[in-house]
Amino acid sequence: MISIEGLSKIFTSNKRQITAVDDLTLEIKEGDIFGVIGYSGAGKSTFVRLLNRLEEPSFGRIVIDEQEITSLNSNQLRLARQEIGMIFQHFNLLWSRTVKDNIAFPLEIAGVPKAERDKRVRELIDLVGLTERENAYPSQLSGGQKQRVGIARALANNPKVLLCDEATSALDPETTNSILDLLVDINQKLGLTIILITHEMHVIRKICKQVAVMENGRIVEQGDVLDVFLRPKQQVTKKFVEQVMGTNDEDEGVNHLINTYDRGKLIRLHFIGETTNQALISEVAKKYEIDINILQGKITQTQAGAYGTLFVQIDGEAGEIDNAIDFITKTSVEVEVIRDAN
CATH class of the missing domain: 3.30.70.260 (ACT domain)
Structure with missing residues (x-):
């Protein structure tokens, strides 16, 4: 489903080059919930932004559902992004729009007719559990409700892939669990491939099937979550396992x-x-x-x-x-x- 080969991102700051993602190669199966974990500065957020070219790769190749994302021109990329949803740590909602209008926004941009747009918005509001909150504004919502709006908006165009960049980091533990349960439900109902970026091992433990551990821009360990938990090889992985196993x-x-x-x-x-x-x-x-x-x-x-x-x-x-x-x-x-x- 997703094939990544030799992916690198090099930033230049004060005439100094910084390699945020370093020669990363990875395969992610269709319908998987794939976790990428690392501490701050590991390169994981840059990596996920490279997948939909919010950041332009310095080198490497990304193929999603047989389409090479890294070779698309701007018009082709705009259409391809409709099949790659993304949710963020701080929600990124439009504060002057209601719940239903936030969810409808990507459909408006895509030129979907109003009747079809309204129908899709109602479906998504039910899916993420926001019935009777559709006319509320973001300032009237809890953190968990805001993230549910973000998830619904990311699903508006029926994407094949959902990218989650620290999607639960701003939430309390109980709300985090409810959002993770929602992501599992969406994965099962829609067959959606989910890539989850996090620095919290309990998030990986709860919903991911596969995990890759990043350090200094590289993947240093990967495999089935159960295998990585049982037999962590790298010191950074052992530290993450200690988070949930003591x-x-x-x-x-x-x-x-x-x-x-x-x-x-x-x-x-x-x-x-x-x-x-x-x-x-x-x-x-x-x-x-x-x-x-x-x-x-x-x-x-x-x-x-x-x-x-x-x-x-x-x-x-x-x-x-x-x-x-x-x-x-x-x-x-x-x-x-x-x-x-x-």
Whole structure:
């Protein structure tokens, strides 16, 4: 659906060149919710603005739905942009226009007849949950309602791609979740490809299927969200995972456990997908002559499924402990022995 090859953007400031996006190559599948995460200055906002040529690339090629965006002239680009919706962190609404008039604005520019325009606006107001607010002005709306207007406006021309540049960063956590739920609903109902730019890992965790991590203008890590959460390779990725998993606190707790328990084996279990719902500990305790002490754990949901970590102490005869661990391993739960005091 979206193919990006060797994309670069170089700015010149005070006779000095700054590379904001550096030789970026990426494939995004049709209908995917694709997350791009990075800290401030990573180049992610420049990257998303290059996709619809709000910023002109210095080098590289962008193909969206078999159309090479980077080779279009100004008239061709104006038409192509109708199929690429975009929403922003600070909403970018027209403050002198009502909700319905803000949503209708891109349709007016496209020359859509009024009757057809009004029909489309009503559909979009219902879709984003703003029924009975269509005559309100932006100053009369909450932050979440303003962003819903922004989403409806971005969908007005039935785009194939929706670009979201820090779309939830100005919102409180509860409102953020409601907007993310709306984006998932739109993705499922319309089959829309969504590219989500953010610096918040919980946003990626909640709705994205694939993620790319940016640092210094480059993609340093990418893959399925679940895989990246479970096995982050780069230091910047590990920091983002800590946002939702509290890895530092966990490591401190593990060190305490290692120094506390001097019997049996201390193990860490990694549950992925359906295995998080298994009554595994109860089954093992019934099957083998061992004592199991649950020490600490955490389960997190992603769009691709659940994963979790559980620390347990297993005490008993060495042979029974080994049999129990072998049984757990065969269930596809990953087992890591942290301390063996036998």
